[in-house]
Amino acid sequence: MRTVIIIIAVVAVLVLGKIFLFKKPDVGGEKGGGGANPSASKSGEKGKGEKGGMQGSTPPISVNVYVASFGDLDNVVTSSGTIFPNEEIELRAEASGRIITLNIKEGSRVAAGQLIAKIKDTDLQAQLKKLNFEVELAKQTEARQKKLLDINAISKEEYEITANKINTLNADKELIAANLEKTVLRAPFTGKVGLKNVSQGAYVTPTTSLATLVQTNPVKVDFTVPEKYSTLIKVGRGIKFEVEGQADAYYANIVAIDPKIDPNLRTLKLRALAKNPSDRLVPGMFVKVTIDLDISKAIMIPTEAIVPILKGKKVYIIKNGKAAEVMVETGLRTDKRIQVTKGLSAGDSLIVSGIMALKKDSPVKAKTVANK
Known part of the structure; x- marks a missing residue:
């Protein structure tokens, strides 16, 4: 019996504990909690919306x-260019033979027409001397036959043959004179002689280069400009250019314009002429060109x-x-x-x-x- 009472008491305690200690939330509480949560949710959504609004508007840069x-x-065009001699040739003899005179000094200045070299011409001189004798004899024969023709002692045909021989001999003399002229080499223009390639006594042919003759006063300045300036630049316009290593500026005038534009580089080639009395401008130098166009x-x-x-x-x-x-x-x-x-x-x-x-x-x- 006592055991039954103890069991009943334990059960009663468990029931009371279930009722009072583990009380289930009421519906109103659930609703109240739900009412609070939507408010918090709305507040969170509002904050989120405000944050999203701030992200959508980018600040100005x-x-x-x-x-x-x-x-x-100031319509200024700059370009790079190169200095070239006004004239430049390789001195070559027109005839083959041995040089008996070589009148050049390396680096020296020569005048136009000055003797540069002389090739041995004794064979041509001998041929010319022989022709002179033949011409003299032919003239004497022609004079005698002219008298005979006047008295009808010879035919006119015989006289014409003799007269024609004189003309033929004179033509031969002119040919010899032309060949003799080829044995003399003279400077075609005033300039400076470069390094010589032969010495006196050497045998040369028309393919042998004796030396180079360069005219350095004036000098040419070749440069290019973009094609868009082709209509703005005319012959006679002045340019200024500078040389590496020299503080002075030099001036020149455009003397020629290439009639065509380079299709690959789209540039127009120009040439100017500059005075060079002191030989400070050496052919081959790099220059920086400046052209002042209209303002x-x-x-x-x-x-x-x-x-x-x-x-x-x-x-x-x-x-x-x-x-x-x-x-x-x-x-x-x-x-x-x-x-x-x-x-x-x-x-x-x-x-x-x-x-x-x-x-x-x-x-x-x-x-x-x-x-x-």
């Missing part, structure tokens, strides 16, 4: 701005503002607080500026920094503004 304007354009009005912008693209070139300008793309055409270029011939107007706010990060309609804000 700070950029440097250059205000486009018209200014004086004009143009829009010049910083070169860093240009963005090369597949279809040409573009720039970014500020329009209504956003970056706008503008296609442009360019002209002359200097080390820091480039001419815009089409696409920009005076007063346009040109973006010159952060260009690689820009896109069309990107919000921008001017950080610094310049117009020089």
